[in-house]
Amino acid sequence: MSAARRDVRITVNGRTYAVSVEPRLLLVDFLRHECGLTGTHVGCAHGVCGACTVVLDGASVRSCLTFAVQADNSEITTVEGLADGESLNALQRAFHENHALQCGYCTPGFLMSLTEFLRETPDPSEAEIRERLSGNLCRCTGYANIVRAVQAAVQEM
Amino acid sequence: MKPAPFEYFVPEAADEALALMAEHGLEARPLAGGQSLVPLINMRMAQPGVLIDLNRCAEFAYLREDGDALVSGPMTRQRELELSPIVRRHCPLIAKAMPHMGHATIRNRGTAGGSLSHADPSAELPGVAVAMDAELIAGGPNGRRAIPATEFYLAELTTALEPEEMLCEIRFPKATENSRASFAEVGSHFGGLAIVGVAGQVEISASGHCNKVALAATGAGERPMRLTSAEALLTGQVLDERIIPDAAEAAAADVEPLEDLHASAHWRRRAVVAMTAQALREIASQGVG
Ligand SMILES: Cc1cc2nc3c(=O)[nH]c(=O)nc-3n(C[C@H](O)[C@H](O)[C@H](O)COP(=O)(O)OP(=O)(O)OC[C@H]3O[C@@H](n4cnc5c(N)ncnc54)[C@H](O)[C@@H]3O)c2cc1C
Ligand code: FES
Ligand code: FES
Numbered sequence: 040m041s042a043a044r045r046d047v048r049i050t051v052n053g054r055t056y057a058v059s060v061e062p063r064l065l066l067v068d069f070l071r072h073e074c075g076l077t078g079t080h081v082g083c084a085h086g087v088c089g090a091c092t093v094v095l096d097g098a099s100v101r102s103c104l105t106f107a108v109q110a111d112n113s114e115i116t117t118v119e120g121l122a123d124g125e126s127l128n129a130l131q132r133a134f135h136e137n138h139a140l141q142c143g144y145c146t147p148g149f150l151m152s153l154t155e156f157l158r159e160t161p162d163p164s165e166a167e168i169r170e171r172l173s174g175n176l177c178r179c180t181g182y183a184n185i186v187r188a189v190q191a192a193v194q195e196m
Numbered sequence: 197m198k199p200a201p202f203e204y205f206v207p208e209a210a211d212e213a214l215a216l217m218a219e220h221g222l223e224a225r226p227l228a229g230g231q232s233l234v235p236l237i238n239m240r241m242a243q244p245g246v247l248i249d250l251n252r253c254a255e256f257a258y259l260r261e262d263g264d265a266l267v268s269g270p271m272t273r274q275r276e277l278e279l280s281p282i283v284r285r286h287c288p289l290i291a292k293a294m295p296h297m298g299h300a301t302i303r304n305r306g307t308a309g310g311s312l313s314h315a316d317p318s319a320e321l322p323g324v325a326v327a328m329d330a331e332l333i334a335g336g337p338n339g340r341r342a343i344p345a346t347e348f349y350l351a352e353l354t355t356a357l358e359p360e361e362m363l364c365e366i367r368f369p370k371a372t373e374n375s376r377a378s379f380a381e382v383g384s385h386f387g388g389l390a391i392v393g394v395a396g397q398v399e400i401s402a403s404g405h406c407n408k409v410a411l412a413a414t415g416a417g418e419r420p421m422r423l424t425s426a427e428a429l430l431t432g433q434v435l436d437e438r439i440i441p442d443a444a445e446a447a448a449a450d451v452e453p454l455e456d457l458h459a460s461a462h463w464r465r466r467a468v469v470a471m472t473a474q475a476l477r478e479i480a481s482q483g484v485g
Contacts, residue, residue, distance in 0.1 A: 062202060084198060085238055099300070101231075103234075104230045104234040104235065104305065106204075109230075156300070170295075173387040174298075174301050
Protein backbone atom coordinates (compact mmCIF):
# COMPACT_ATOMS: atom_id res chain seq x y z
CA MET A 40 0.00 0.00 0.00
CA SER A 41 1.27 3.39 -0.97
CA ALA A 42 -0.10 5.10 2.12
CA ALA A 43 2.81 3.30 3.71
CA ARG A 44 6.02 5.14 4.41
CA ARG A 45 8.41 5.83 1.56
CA ASP A 46 12.15 6.04 1.53
CA VAL A 47 13.47 9.37 0.35
CA ARG A 48 16.88 11.04 0.02
CA ILE A 49 16.68 14.77 0.43
CA THR A 50 19.69 17.06 0.55
CA VAL A 51 19.17 20.09 2.75
CA ASN A 52 21.84 22.79 2.89
CA GLY A 53 24.39 20.28 1.62
CA ARG A 54 23.55 17.51 4.09
CA THR A 55 21.74 14.41 2.83
CA TYR A 56 18.92 12.92 4.86
CA ALA A 57 17.91 9.36 3.95
CA VAL A 58 14.66 8.74 5.81
CA SER A 59 11.31 7.12 5.40
CA VAL A 60 8.30 9.41 5.46
CA GLU A 61 4.55 9.19 5.24
CA PRO A 62 3.34 10.65 1.92
CA ARG A 63 1.20 13.19 3.75
CA LEU A 64 4.20 14.69 5.55
CA LEU A 65 4.54 18.29 4.36
CA LEU A 66 8.00 19.43 3.37
CA VAL A 67 7.89 22.17 6.00
CA ASP A 68 7.17 19.61 8.73
CA PHE A 69 9.98 17.41 7.43
CA LEU A 70 12.40 20.35 7.64
CA ARG A 71 11.29 21.41 11.08
CA HIS A 72 10.66 18.08 12.77
CA GLU A 73 12.89 15.56 10.99
CA CYS A 74 15.84 17.87 10.25
CA GLY A 75 15.41 20.16 13.24
CA LEU A 76 15.69 23.18 10.95
CA THR A 77 13.18 25.44 12.63
CA GLY A 78 14.16 28.56 10.71
CA THR A 79 11.48 27.74 8.14
CA HIS A 80 8.23 28.98 9.66
CA VAL A 81 4.57 28.08 9.21
CA GLY A 82 2.26 31.07 9.07
CA CYS A 83 -0.86 29.96 7.28
CA ALA A 84 -0.27 26.46 5.83
CA HIS A 85 -2.19 27.35 2.72
CA GLY A 86 0.26 29.18 0.54
CA VAL A 87 -0.72 32.76 1.26
CA CYS A 88 1.83 34.17 3.71
CA GLY A 89 5.15 32.94 2.30
CA ALA A 90 6.76 32.30 5.71
CA CYS A 91 7.59 28.70 4.72
CA THR A 92 9.32 29.56 1.43
CA VAL A 93 12.45 27.49 0.66
CA VAL A 94 14.53 26.99 -2.46
CA LEU A 95 13.96 23.57 -4.08
CA ASP A 96 16.31 22.65 -6.93
CA GLY A 97 16.94 26.34 -7.55
CA ALA A 98 13.33 27.56 -7.48
CA SER A 99 11.50 29.16 -4.58
CA VAL A 100 8.52 27.11 -3.40
CA ARG A 101 6.05 27.04 -0.56
CA SER A 102 7.13 24.17 1.68
CA CYS A 103 3.63 24.05 3.17
CA LEU A 104 2.22 23.14 -0.27
CA THR A 105 4.80 20.50 -1.11
CA PHE A 106 4.98 16.99 0.32
CA ALA A 107 8.36 15.75 1.53
CA VAL A 108 8.09 12.71 -0.79
CA GLN A 109 8.01 15.11 -3.72
CA ALA A 110 11.47 16.36 -2.78
CA ASP A 111 13.00 12.89 -3.15
CA ASN A 112 16.44 13.25 -4.80
CA SER A 113 16.21 17.02 -4.61
CA GLU A 114 18.35 19.74 -3.09
CA ILE A 115 16.85 22.23 -0.72
CA THR A 116 18.22 25.44 0.70
CA THR A 117 16.62 26.85 3.82
CA VAL A 118 17.42 30.04 5.68
CA GLU A 119 19.99 28.10 7.72
CA GLY A 120 21.93 27.56 4.49
CA LEU A 121 22.47 31.25 3.74
CA ALA A 122 25.11 32.34 6.24
CA ASP A 123 28.70 31.19 6.07
CA GLY A 124 29.13 29.97 9.62
CA GLU A 125 28.63 32.98 11.85
CA SER A 126 28.87 35.55 9.08
CA LEU A 127 25.65 36.62 7.47
CA ASN A 128 25.44 36.87 3.68
CA ALA A 129 24.92 40.24 1.97
CA LEU A 130 21.13 39.96 1.90
CA GLN A 131 20.89 38.95 5.55
CA ARG A 132 23.26 41.74 6.54
CA ALA A 133 21.21 44.27 4.58
CA PHE A 134 18.05 43.14 6.40
CA HIS A 135 19.84 43.55 9.73
CA GLU A 136 21.32 46.96 8.91
CA ASN A 137 18.14 48.42 7.44
CA HIS A 138 15.82 47.26 10.18
CA ALA A 139 13.92 45.05 7.74
CA LEU A 140 12.71 42.77 10.51
CA GLN A 141 11.02 43.25 13.81
CA CYS A 142 9.68 39.96 15.18
CA GLY A 143 11.41 38.07 12.37
CA TYR A 144 8.66 35.53 11.84
CA CYS A 145 8.31 36.33 8.15
CA THR A 146 12.01 36.92 7.51
CA PRO A 147 13.18 33.44 6.44
CA GLY A 148 10.47 33.35 3.77
CA PHE A 149 11.42 36.80 2.47
CA LEU A 150 15.10 35.84 2.38
CA MET A 151 14.49 32.63 0.42
CA SER A 152 12.16 34.24 -2.10
CA LEU A 153 14.66 37.08 -2.56
CA THR A 154 17.57 34.65 -2.90
CA GLU A 155 15.98 33.30 -6.08
CA PHE A 156 14.87 36.78 -7.18
CA LEU A 157 18.32 38.40 -6.92
CA ARG A 158 19.90 35.51 -8.78
CA GLU A 159 17.39 35.94 -11.65
CA THR A 160 17.20 39.75 -11.46
CA PRO A 161 20.56 41.07 -10.21
CA ASP A 162 19.69 44.72 -10.91
CA PRO A 163 15.99 45.07 -10.10
CA SER A 164 13.88 48.23 -10.29
CA GLU A 165 11.91 49.27 -7.22
CA ALA A 166 8.71 48.15 -8.99
CA GLU A 167 10.21 44.70 -9.60
CA ILE A 168 11.28 44.46 -5.96
CA ARG A 169 7.79 45.39 -4.78
CA GLU A 170 6.19 42.92 -7.15
CA ARG A 171 8.39 40.14 -5.77
CA LEU A 172 7.73 41.16 -2.16
CA SER A 173 3.97 40.90 -2.79
CA GLY A 174 4.31 37.13 -2.39
CA ASN A 175 5.31 37.40 1.27
CA LEU A 176 3.40 38.93 4.14
CA CYS A 177 5.00 40.86 6.97
CA ARG A 178 2.64 41.96 9.71
CA CYS A 179 4.89 44.11 11.85
CA THR A 180 7.88 45.71 10.15
CA GLY A 181 6.14 47.16 7.15
CA TYR A 182 7.59 46.91 3.68
CA ALA A 183 9.47 50.21 3.30
CA ASN A 184 12.52 48.95 5.18
CA ILE A 185 12.39 45.61 3.38
CA VAL A 186 12.49 47.39 0.00
CA ARG A 187 15.41 49.46 1.29
CA ALA A 188 17.23 46.34 2.47
CA VAL A 189 16.89 44.70 -0.94
CA GLN A 190 18.25 47.82 -2.60
CA ALA A 191 21.17 47.88 -0.16
CA ALA A 192 21.89 44.20 -0.82
CA VAL A 193 21.92 44.86 -4.57
CA GLN A 194 24.59 47.56 -4.01
CA GLU A 195 26.68 45.10 -1.98
CA MET A 196 26.40 42.15 -4.34
CA MET B 197 0.40 16.66 10.58
CA LYS B 198 -2.46 18.39 8.84
CA PRO B 199 -3.38 16.37 5.75
CA ALA B 200 -5.41 13.18 6.20
CA PRO B 201 -3.65 10.02 4.98
CA PHE B 202 -3.82 9.16 1.30
CA GLU B 203 -2.37 6.60 -1.03
CA TYR B 204 0.37 8.13 -3.12
CA PHE B 205 1.45 7.20 -6.63
CA VAL B 206 4.09 8.92 -8.66
CA PRO B 207 3.89 7.66 -12.25
CA GLU B 208 6.74 8.46 -14.60
CA ALA B 209 4.80 8.03 -17.84
CA ALA B 210 1.55 9.51 -19.09
CA ASP B 211 0.03 6.07 -19.82
CA GLU B 212 0.82 4.97 -16.31
CA ALA B 213 -0.88 8.08 -14.89
CA LEU B 214 -3.98 7.47 -17.02
CA ALA B 215 -4.10 3.81 -15.99
CA LEU B 216 -3.97 4.85 -12.32
CA MET B 217 -6.81 7.32 -12.90
CA ALA B 218 -8.87 4.59 -14.54
CA GLU B 219 -8.14 2.19 -11.71
CA HIS B 220 -8.89 4.57 -8.84
CA GLY B 221 -11.57 6.70 -10.50
CA LEU B 222 -13.64 8.77 -8.13
CA GLU B 223 -11.26 8.36 -5.21
CA ALA B 224 -8.24 9.74 -7.02
CA ARG B 225 -7.08 13.29 -7.71
CA PRO B 226 -4.16 14.21 -9.93
CA LEU B 227 -1.62 16.32 -8.04
CA ALA B 228 -0.14 18.98 -10.30
CA GLY B 229 1.51 22.07 -8.78
CA GLY B 230 -0.46 21.59 -5.57
CA GLN B 231 -1.04 25.34 -5.25
CA SER B 232 -4.82 24.93 -5.07
CA LEU B 233 -5.18 21.27 -4.10
CA VAL B 234 -2.75 21.16 -1.16
CA PRO B 235 -4.33 24.14 0.66
CA LEU B 236 -7.64 22.27 0.45
CA ILE B 237 -5.97 19.10 1.73
CA ASN B 238 -4.23 20.98 4.55
CA MET B 239 -7.55 22.45 5.64
CA ARG B 240 -9.16 19.03 5.15
CA MET B 241 -11.70 20.56 2.81
CA ALA B 242 -10.50 17.90 0.39
CA GLN B 243 -9.59 14.39 1.49
CA PRO B 244 -8.74 12.44 -1.64
CA GLY B 245 -8.04 8.78 -0.91
CA VAL B 246 -5.48 8.58 -3.69
CA LEU B 247 -3.10 11.20 -5.03
CA ILE B 248 -1.54 10.67 -8.44
CA ASP B 249 1.45 12.98 -8.51
CA LEU B 250 2.18 14.11 -12.07
CA ASN B 251 5.36 15.99 -11.17
CA ARG B 252 7.67 13.20 -12.38
CA CYS B 253 5.83 12.72 -15.70
CA ALA B 254 8.33 14.50 -17.93
CA GLU B 255 6.07 13.66 -20.90
CA PHE B 256 3.43 16.03 -19.51
CA ALA B 257 5.69 19.10 -19.32
CA TYR B 258 6.32 20.71 -22.69
CA LEU B 259 5.63 23.79 -24.70
CA ARG B 260 5.97 23.74 -28.48
CA GLU B 261 4.67 25.09 -31.73
CA ASP B 262 2.54 22.79 -33.84
CA GLY B 263 1.46 24.48 -37.07
CA ASP B 264 -0.92 27.26 -36.16
CA ALA B 265 -1.16 26.25 -32.52
CA LEU B 266 0.99 26.65 -29.45
CA VAL B 267 0.72 23.41 -27.54
CA SER B 268 1.29 23.01 -23.82
CA GLY B 269 1.46 19.92 -21.67
CA PRO B 270 -0.67 19.96 -18.53
CA MET B 271 2.42 20.04 -16.28
CA THR B 272 4.06 23.04 -17.92
CA ARG B 273 4.66 25.51 -15.10
CA GLN B 274 2.89 28.85 -15.11
CA ARG B 275 6.27 30.50 -14.65
CA GLU B 276 7.39 29.00 -17.96
CA LEU B 277 4.28 30.30 -19.74
CA GLU B 278 5.07 33.72 -18.29
CA LEU B 279 8.69 33.84 -19.44
CA SER B 280 8.73 31.75 -22.62
CA PRO B 281 9.64 33.75 -25.76
CA ILE B 282 7.37 31.57 -27.95
CA VAL B 283 4.41 32.33 -25.72
CA ARG B 284 5.15 36.04 -25.85
CA ARG B 285 5.47 35.90 -29.60
CA HIS B 286 2.54 33.69 -30.54
CA CYS B 287 0.14 34.02 -27.63
CA PRO B 288 0.72 37.46 -26.11
CA LEU B 289 -2.55 37.24 -24.18
CA ILE B 290 -1.16 34.37 -22.08
CA ALA B 291 2.03 36.32 -21.38
CA LYS B 292 -0.01 39.38 -20.35
CA ALA B 293 -2.26 37.40 -18.02
CA MET B 294 0.41 35.34 -16.26
CA PRO B 295 1.92 38.04 -14.02
CA HIS B 296 -1.56 38.51 -12.53
CA MET B 297 -1.69 34.87 -11.38
CA GLY B 298 -0.52 34.77 -7.79
CA HIS B 299 3.18 35.32 -7.25
CA ALA B 300 6.40 34.11 -8.87
CA THR B 301 6.85 31.50 -6.13
CA ILE B 302 3.33 30.17 -6.75
CA ARG B 303 3.89 30.14 -10.53
CA ASN B 304 7.14 28.18 -10.06
CA ARG B 305 4.99 25.21 -9.01
CA GLY B 306 1.53 26.01 -10.39
CA THR B 307 0.82 24.44 -13.78
CA ALA B 308 -1.22 25.20 -16.88
CA GLY B 309 -3.28 22.02 -16.49
CA GLY B 310 -3.84 22.53 -12.77
CA SER B 311 -5.21 26.04 -13.19
CA LEU B 312 -7.40 25.07 -16.15
CA SER B 313 -8.78 21.96 -14.40
CA HIS B 314 -9.33 23.63 -11.05
CA ALA B 315 -11.85 25.95 -12.75
CA ASP B 316 -11.90 28.77 -10.25
CA PRO B 317 -14.27 31.30 -11.87
CA SER B 318 -11.88 34.14 -10.95
CA ALA B 319 -8.75 32.47 -12.33
CA GLU B 320 -7.03 34.20 -15.23
CA LEU B 321 -5.89 31.27 -17.37
CA PRO B 322 -9.35 29.74 -17.89
CA GLY B 323 -10.55 33.18 -19.03
CA VAL B 324 -7.64 33.39 -21.44
CA ALA B 325 -8.36 29.89 -22.80
CA VAL B 326 -12.01 30.80 -23.36
CA ALA B 327 -11.11 34.10 -25.05
CA MET B 328 -8.56 32.39 -27.32
CA ASP B 329 -10.85 29.47 -28.24
CA ALA B 330 -8.23 27.06 -26.92
CA GLU B 331 -8.84 23.36 -27.21
CA LEU B 332 -8.46 21.17 -24.15
CA ILE B 333 -7.50 17.58 -24.79
CA ALA B 334 -8.84 15.12 -22.24
CA GLY B 335 -7.41 11.63 -21.88
CA GLY B 336 -9.23 8.73 -20.29
CA PRO B 337 -10.11 5.05 -20.52
CA ASN B 338 -11.63 5.59 -23.98
CA GLY B 339 -8.70 7.51 -25.42
CA ARG B 340 -8.42 11.20 -26.10
CA ARG B 341 -11.07 13.78 -26.96
CA ALA B 342 -10.88 17.48 -27.70
CA ILE B 343 -13.11 19.87 -25.75
CA PRO B 344 -13.39 23.53 -26.83
CA ALA B 345 -12.56 25.81 -23.88
CA THR B 346 -15.94 27.46 -24.35
CA GLU B 347 -17.58 24.10 -23.49
CA PHE B 348 -15.07 22.98 -20.85
CA TYR B 349 -16.37 25.09 -17.97
CA LEU B 350 -19.72 23.98 -16.58
CA ALA B 351 -19.88 25.70 -13.19
CA GLU B 352 -17.69 26.83 -10.33
CA LEU B 353 -14.87 24.28 -9.88
CA THR B 354 -16.64 21.98 -12.36
CA THR B 355 -15.39 21.04 -15.81
CA ALA B 356 -16.49 18.70 -18.58
CA LEU B 357 -13.80 16.19 -17.52
CA GLU B 358 -15.16 12.80 -16.46
CA PRO B 359 -13.88 11.52 -13.08
CA GLU B 360 -11.47 9.11 -14.75
CA GLU B 361 -10.25 11.66 -17.28
CA MET B 362 -7.27 13.95 -17.09
CA LEU B 363 -6.41 17.07 -18.99
CA CYS B 364 -3.54 15.88 -21.21
CA GLU B 365 -2.84 18.80 -23.53
CA ILE B 366 -3.86 22.38 -24.21
CA ARG B 367 -3.85 23.78 -27.74
CA PHE B 368 -3.85 27.57 -27.98
CA PRO B 369 -4.40 28.95 -31.51
CA LYS B 370 -1.52 31.27 -32.39
CA ALA B 371 -2.50 34.91 -32.58
CA THR B 372 -1.99 36.49 -36.00
CA GLU B 373 0.76 39.10 -36.52
CA ASN B 374 -1.65 42.00 -36.22
CA SER B 375 -3.36 40.80 -33.05
CA ARG B 376 -3.17 42.89 -29.92
CA ALA B 377 -3.84 41.54 -26.45
CA SER B 378 -4.52 42.82 -22.98
CA PHE B 379 -5.60 41.49 -19.59
CA ALA B 380 -7.17 43.92 -17.12
CA GLU B 381 -8.28 42.99 -13.62
CA VAL B 382 -9.35 44.40 -10.32
CA GLY B 383 -8.78 42.80 -6.94
CA SER B 384 -8.16 43.65 -3.34
CA HIS B 385 -4.36 43.46 -3.57
CA PHE B 386 -1.64 42.69 -6.07
CA GLY B 387 -1.13 38.98 -6.67
CA GLY B 388 -4.26 37.98 -4.81
CA LEU B 389 -7.07 36.22 -6.61
CA ALA B 390 -8.82 38.89 -8.67
CA ILE B 391 -12.47 39.81 -8.23
CA VAL B 392 -13.11 40.53 -11.91
CA GLY B 393 -10.84 40.28 -14.94
CA VAL B 394 -11.21 40.78 -18.68
CA ALA B 395 -9.08 39.08 -21.32
CA GLY B 396 -9.04 40.68 -24.75
CA GLN B 397 -7.49 39.82 -28.08
CA VAL B 398 -8.26 41.92 -31.14
CA GLU B 399 -7.00 41.52 -34.69
CA ILE B 400 -6.59 45.02 -36.11
CA SER B 401 -6.21 45.62 -39.85
CA ALA B 402 -3.77 48.14 -41.33
CA SER B 403 -6.67 50.56 -41.71
CA GLY B 404 -7.35 50.27 -37.97
CA HIS B 405 -10.51 48.17 -38.20
CA CYS B 406 -11.20 45.26 -35.84
CA ASN B 407 -11.30 42.09 -37.93
CA LYS B 408 -11.69 39.66 -35.11
CA VAL B 409 -12.56 40.47 -31.52
CA ALA B 410 -12.34 38.05 -28.60
CA LEU B 411 -13.25 39.13 -25.07
CA ALA B 412 -13.85 37.03 -21.96
CA ALA B 413 -14.58 37.95 -18.38
CA THR B 414 -13.55 36.12 -15.19
CA GLY B 415 -15.25 36.47 -11.83
CA ALA B 416 -18.47 37.48 -13.55
CA GLY B 417 -20.39 34.23 -13.39
CA GLU B 418 -20.00 30.60 -12.48
CA ARG B 419 -17.43 30.22 -15.24
CA PRO B 420 -15.42 32.39 -17.62
CA MET B 421 -17.81 34.09 -20.05
CA ARG B 422 -17.37 35.40 -23.57
CA LEU B 423 -18.53 38.99 -23.99
CA THR B 424 -20.40 38.31 -27.22
CA SER B 425 -22.43 41.54 -27.44
CA ALA B 426 -19.31 43.64 -26.99
CA GLU B 427 -17.47 41.52 -29.55
CA ALA B 428 -20.30 41.97 -32.11
CA LEU B 429 -20.42 45.71 -31.57
CA LEU B 430 -16.69 46.10 -32.19
CA THR B 431 -16.28 43.81 -35.18
CA GLY B 432 -15.57 45.81 -38.34
CA GLN B 433 -15.24 49.08 -36.40
CA VAL B 434 -12.26 51.30 -35.70
CA LEU B 435 -11.13 50.76 -32.11
CA ASP B 436 -11.14 54.21 -30.54
CA GLU B 437 -12.96 56.37 -27.99
CA ARG B 438 -16.00 56.66 -30.24
CA ILE B 439 -16.84 53.01 -29.65
CA ILE B 440 -14.96 51.79 -26.55
CA PRO B 441 -17.45 53.12 -23.95
CA ASP B 442 -20.43 51.61 -25.81
CA ALA B 443 -18.69 48.27 -26.26
CA ALA B 444 -17.75 48.16 -22.58
CA GLU B 445 -21.33 48.99 -21.61
CA ALA B 446 -22.61 46.21 -23.90
CA ALA B 447 -20.44 43.72 -21.98
CA ALA B 448 -22.66 44.23 -18.91
CA ALA B 449 -25.39 42.22 -20.63
CA ASP B 450 -23.05 39.32 -21.39
CA VAL B 451 -22.26 38.28 -17.82
CA GLU B 452 -24.17 36.58 -15.01
CA PRO B 453 -22.35 37.68 -11.88
CA LEU B 454 -23.16 36.23 -8.49
CA GLU B 455 -22.91 37.94 -5.16
CA ASP B 456 -20.35 36.73 -2.63
CA LEU B 457 -18.19 37.85 0.26
CA HIS B 458 -15.96 39.93 -2.02
CA ALA B 459 -18.46 41.86 -4.11
CA SER B 460 -22.11 42.25 -4.98
CA ALA B 461 -23.43 41.14 -8.36
CA HIS B 462 -23.99 44.77 -9.31
CA TRP B 463 -20.41 45.71 -8.41
CA ARG B 464 -19.06 42.83 -10.46
CA ARG B 465 -21.15 43.83 -13.48
CA ARG B 466 -19.85 47.41 -13.30
CA ALA B 467 -16.31 46.06 -12.86
CA VAL B 468 -16.74 44.06 -16.08
CA VAL B 469 -17.64 47.30 -17.88
CA ALA B 470 -14.64 49.12 -16.40
CA MET B 471 -12.19 46.29 -17.10
CA THR B 472 -13.48 45.84 -20.65
CA ALA B 473 -12.86 49.52 -21.31
CA GLN B 474 -9.41 49.31 -19.72
CA ALA B 475 -8.41 46.26 -21.78
CA LEU B 476 -9.71 47.81 -25.01
CA ARG B 477 -7.90 51.10 -24.36
CA GLU B 478 -4.68 49.25 -23.71
CA ILE B 479 -5.15 47.34 -26.96
CA ALA B 480 -5.89 50.55 -28.87
CA SER B 481 -2.73 52.13 -27.45
CA GLN B 482 -0.63 49.35 -28.98
CA GLY B 483 -1.22 50.73 -32.50
CA VAL B 484 -2.34 49.04 -35.71
CA GLY B 485 -1.11 46.75 -38.50
C1 LIG C 1 -1.04 32.49 -2.58
C2 LIG C 1 -1.72 32.01 -3.83
C3 LIG C 1 -2.19 32.95 -4.74
C4 LIG C 1 -2.83 32.53 -5.91
N1 LIG C 1 -3.29 33.48 -6.77
C5 LIG C 1 -3.89 33.09 -7.91
C6 LIG C 1 -4.37 34.06 -8.84
O1 LIG C 1 -4.22 35.28 -8.65
N2 LIG C 1 -4.98 33.62 -9.96
C7 LIG C 1 -5.15 32.28 -10.20
O2 LIG C 1 -5.71 31.92 -11.23
N3 LIG C 1 -4.72 31.35 -9.35
C8 LIG C 1 -4.10 31.73 -8.22
N4 LIG C 1 -3.66 30.74 -7.35
C9 LIG C 1 -3.90 29.32 -7.67
C10 LIG C 1 -2.76 28.80 -8.54
O3 LIG C 1 -2.75 29.43 -9.81
C11 LIG C 1 -2.81 27.28 -8.75
O4 LIG C 1 -1.53 26.95 -9.26
C12 LIG C 1 -3.82 26.74 -9.71
O5 LIG C 1 -5.12 27.13 -9.38
C13 LIG C 1 -3.83 25.19 -9.69
O6 LIG C 1 -2.74 24.71 -10.41
P1 LIG C 1 -1.80 23.62 -9.77
O7 LIG C 1 -0.88 23.17 -10.85
O8 LIG C 1 -1.17 24.16 -8.57
O9 LIG C 1 -2.82 22.43 -9.50
P2 LIG C 1 -3.19 21.56 -8.22
O10 LIG C 1 -3.38 22.43 -7.04
O11 LIG C 1 -2.22 20.45 -8.10
O12 LIG C 1 -4.57 20.97 -8.71
C14 LIG C 1 -5.75 21.75 -8.79
C15 LIG C 1 -6.92 20.85 -9.18
O13 LIG C 1 -6.82 20.43 -10.53
C16 LIG C 1 -6.75 19.01 -10.61
N5 LIG C 1 -5.81 18.70 -11.68
C17 LIG C 1 -4.50 19.07 -11.74
N6 LIG C 1 -3.96 18.67 -12.91
C18 LIG C 1 -4.95 18.03 -13.60
C19 LIG C 1 -5.01 17.41 -14.88
N7 LIG C 1 -3.96 17.37 -15.69
N8 LIG C 1 -6.19 16.85 -15.26
C20 LIG C 1 -7.27 16.92 -14.44
N9 LIG C 1 -7.27 17.49 -13.23
C21 LIG C 1 -6.12 18.05 -12.81
C22 LIG C 1 -6.32 18.55 -9.24
O14 LIG C 1 -6.71 17.24 -8.99
C23 LIG C 1 -7.00 19.56 -8.36
O15 LIG C 1 -8.34 19.23 -8.19
C24 LIG C 1 -3.00 31.13 -6.17
C25 LIG C 1 -2.53 30.19 -5.27
C26 LIG C 1 -1.90 30.61 -4.10
C27 LIG C 1 -1.40 29.57 -3.13
S1 FES D 1 2.94 28.76 5.77
FE1 FES D 1 3.33 28.33 3.71
S2 FES D 1 2.65 30.10 2.76
FE2 FES D 1 2.03 30.46 4.79
S1 FES E 1 8.99 41.02 11.04
FE1 FES E 1 7.24 40.42 12.14
S2 FES E 1 5.97 39.63 10.58
FE2 FES E 1 7.59 40.47 9.46
